[in-house]
Structure formats: C-alpha cells, structure tokens
Amino acid sequence: MADITFTSQDVDDPYAGSYETTEGTVYTVTGGDWDTIEAAPEGETERIVVNMGPQHPSTHGVLRLILELEGESVTEATCGIGYLHTGIEKNLEYRSWVQGVTFVTRMDYLSPFFNETAYCLAVEKLLGITDQIPERANVIRVMMMELNRISSHLVALATGGMELGALTAMTFGFRERELVLDLFEMVTGLRMNSAYVRPGGVAQDLPAGAEEKIRETLPLLKKRMKDTADLLVDNTIWMGRTVNVGYLDLTGCMALGITGPVLRSTGLPHDLRKSQPYCGYETYEFDVPTTDTCDAYGRFLIRLAEMQESMKIVEQCLDRLKPGPVMVADKKIAWPAQLSIGADGQGNSLDHIRQIMSESMEALIHHFKLVTEGFQVPAGQVYSAVESPRGELGAHVVSSGGTRPYRVHFRDPSFNNLQATAATCVGGMVPDVIAAVASLDPVMGGVDR
C-alpha cells in the first residue's frame, strides 16, 4: 500500500475523496452530513430527526420516511422515494405494443392485472377496437382483476397487520393470498407479473379445470376470511391502534387527489367501476362499501368488505363464461398462435407450426411480421383509467403511428396517495405513522415505476 497518495483535499466533493492505487482511482464515501453535529437551535430541547427506512420492515416497502420528532410526537414527516425506480416508462418506448404488457405488469407488483388492463384498454382505444373485444375476454379480465383485488387487499391486510404486531393477521393474509396465487398460476402460468392481458384480449383461454378450481376455492376463501374478520374487527388492541389514526377527511382527499379505499373511508362512494365502467362492469351487481370514519380502521373495514364484493363479482363471472374467442378477430392485431401443452409443459401450438412451416407461406410471413415488428397504432393520445385496489390507475399513452409506444405514463394511485403521508401523520405519535402509512397501502413498485 506504499504507492497510495491521498488526494481528498484536492477534490471538490467533500464526501467522496479519492486516492490513486495501481488498480486505478479509489473513491471513499465518508459519512456525509453525519460528520458534523450541529447544536440544537435555541428553545428546542428534544428535536430529533429520524430516518425510518428505506430498509425497515414497517415502512411497507422501500420507502424512506424522514420524521422530525419532539419526544414521541411527529412534527414533520417527509417521504423519500425513488429506490425502486427502474425506468419502465422509458423502456416501453423501445418495445412493441404487445411487449409493453410484460413491463407494465411489473409496476405495481401486487396488482399486475390492473396495470395490464389499464395499458391494454389505452392501446385498444388508440386502435379503435374497444367494441370488438370478445365477451369472453372481458369476462376473464374482470374475473382476474377481481381475484387480484382480493389478493392485493389480503397483502394490505397482512403487511399492515404485521407492521402493527398482529402477526396472525399476516400469516392468515398470506395463507389466503396463496390460494388466489394458485389460481393465477393455473390460469396464466405465473403467480405474479403474468403479462396475461394483451391488447385485443387475453393471452390464453382458461385451461381445462380452471373454472372448477375457482369455484372450489371461493367457499374456502370466504370461510377463512371470516376467521380474519373475527380476529380483528372487534379486537380491542387492533381498534386501539387504528381508530382515529391516519385521519384524512373528504376535503383533504380532494385536495391531495386521493382515490380508492382511502377516499371511500370518507363516505364518498366514488368507484370508477360504477361511474365510468369498462370491460362490462356496468352489467355486474356489486356494492361500493364506504365508511365515514376517515381513519385507518375504516379503510381496514372497507378492504374487508371489498373482498366480499369481489367474490360476488367472480361468481357472476363464472356464471357467464360462455365458450368463444378470447382475442380480437382482427388478424392484423391478434397474436397469431395460442400456446398448447406439450410433453414438457407448455409449448407452441403444433397445428400452428404445421400451418406456417409446411402449408402457408403467407401465414409464415404474417406470423413473422406480427411477432418481430408488431402492429402499428394510429397517432394520437388517450388516457384510460381503471379502479385498482388503491384507487384510480390511469395510463396516458401516446402513439406516433409506429409499432412502439411514443410515450406511456402511469398515474399510479400509490404514488399520488403517498403524498398524504404528512397530512395523516403529523401531530400523531411515531407508532401511528406505521398504522397511517399502512392504511394508505402504497406499493413502492408502483410509486417508483
């Protein structure tokens, strides 16, 4: 180590000095602003700034909360986000319209079907084929979204419970979610990030036995959800932690653009499935649960009730599943082949392979063009919104007439709702911050995208 010359004095950056070694320059990042401790201002005796997160089990993901405390009370709360930013929106601009689904499904990883549907509805609106989506595809979309709403609310409940110390709620929540993820796996092949909803319909028809499996699962889910409700709804400790905690009334929600269960906990039954229906939601019978408590307990009750409503919708979906196509008839848009089960599990449809390889040259060209190049979407812009488990999930999609999106922006409800952190936490106690943030239910994959 004799050949080291320490040159940190010469470098502008006071927190990252560097020195030369035979291997090259080595930078040393020092403790930054922790190196100097400033004296507290006059008149303040116990003002502490606490960095909560980004790696902390109670922050509901990779969220950094910067709390200013006086004793146990929070006087200021700020969020630091961006730790999960992966540039999905930018990446979409370099893939075809169909490939985009594979990216958007990874945004809010707890509600993949909602991301996919919001994106596909936008692409379909740009293409002008919204009316041509087959009935069966719409029913399957609704069914998968409602199952997804159940699994997402179960995670909200489970992680929220864990963060407040109710570990049984966590084990219950994740146990039930597993039942739903098994259904996802059976239908799409994947438990999460399934890229199942595609522009024009869905990727695959339901496999044999899927309807029966879903029908069998629902009663078990209902029974177990009652256990969870019995455990928490009248639980004194649970109520002590959540009643009147994270208070945000209608005025606050409107100012901060909050939608979803948080808005409905103020008594406003705003739900896009009712007010601006898509995928045929206007034909299903379900209620929009509300409370008027404006607090974390009310949001918990709403999520419980919404899961029941979702199960009602899934039952109606099962009843109206009629045989038919699951992809738009337009061969210029529809993916050319369905997968089929081979000896190794999944594989290409042998009939399709036979057709393109030995029967029709045109079919081969068509397949090749559609798979490598993709379809073109007329220039223009649209905004399509769906009611995700966390509120309005909007997709602003711009096309420049090419085979790739020109710009895709997701208005993710988690991103927007997280702005309510200060409004719901300041003035409360430190443990109430955990309950308040958990009741907003932010998913950081959606926040940072």
Place this chain on the structure above:
Amino acid sequence: MTDIVPEGVESIELIAVRQGAFGVSGSGDTSGFGGLVAPVLMPGPSSRPYGDGFDALADELELSLAARGLPAHSAIEKVVVDRGEITFHVRREHLVEFVRALRDEPGLRFELCMGVSGVHYPLEEGRELHAVYPFLSVTHNRRLRVEVSAPDSDPHIPSIVALYPSNDWHERETWDFFGIVFDGHPALTRIEMPDDWVGHPQRKDYPLGGIPVEYKGATIPPPDQRRAYT
C-alpha cells in the same frame, strides 16, 4: 423538417417522420421504397359541434373564462376531440387562470387533477415539451385533458400546485424526467432520480443506456441502438 407537412394541414404537431416502406433502417435497401418520406401528425384541431356532450362542456368553459376576463380564444390554442376524449391546448401564460375556472366554476367542478405527464416532441420546433394534465370531475362524472407546451430553450410552465396540491409530486416527477420547470412550485426537486443526477432521462434525446450483451462471440447492442422496426 416542417417543410414535408402537406399544405392545408393546420396541425403543427409533427411527431415523427417515417422513411421507407417497411419501417426498417440500417439494412441495405434494394426495394427502391427506401426514399419514401411521410410525416406523422397528431390529430388536428376539431371544430364545433364536438359531440359526445363536449359542446355543453366547452360552452360552460368559455362562459366562465369570459366571466373571469379571459376570452377563450386567447387562452385556448385549439381544441382536439379524438377517440372520445377532449383536449384543450392552453397557452402557458393563461394556464393558472384556466385551471382555476376548471376547479371553481360550479358547472365545471373538476375536483381532481390526475397529475401531469410530460411528453417530448423534438420535431415540433418551439413547442418541444408538452405537459398533459388529465382532469376528473366527480360531481359531473366527466373528464377533460389540458395540454400545455413550452419550447426547449425556455422550458417554463406555471405550477398549479397552489390550486391542486395533489400535483406536487407529479410536477416534481415531470421536472425530473423532462426538465420542465414549473414556476411557483414550492420545492421543485428531483423525486425519482438521485439528487445529483445529470440530465432528464425520459426526454427523447436521452439514451436508453444499457451495455452490449455478448453471446457466443457476437455482440448485441443495447435496445436503443439495435436495428429495429418502428
């Protein structure tokens, strides 16, 4: 680039220029179609009647703007009705007053602004940066979109955070990704990228990044440098 836009087309929203017949570039063209050049324009301005109930909305809006001493023709550049959605292109100097009417007028009452989304159109000279605001009225159950543009050389758009506090983070995000400066924002700092990041990654002139991937001796460039169909 604008000289290829056909005469008589009012739209100035040139967003792409398509060359050749097959969208592919970088390969040897033997077809002779490679010399084709075609402009891609965004849907142009619409004229009355707009249909879909948008006329009543536009009437209400014009009346309330006039009542605020802001004639509609000076605030609104053009109105585009496309695919069942209405977009008001608003001059940036009148944005705040326009949005105030949207929020406060009982007949409009757009309670929620669903953020702001930046779009970068490098080919539109003098209007390269666009900010797109989707609005939702819960009371009247309708949506509209407001679009504002700013030149790259002067990327300033007034902030509407004072009217819609929900746009705080959304404007920070659009600054972060597109470099649009929202004047009057209380704390316009980066939100997704690190504080010391250089550049605005979702602009069209910002490279995607990525490293070449080597496979069996051949090298595949990152996605934005590959030969591609567009």
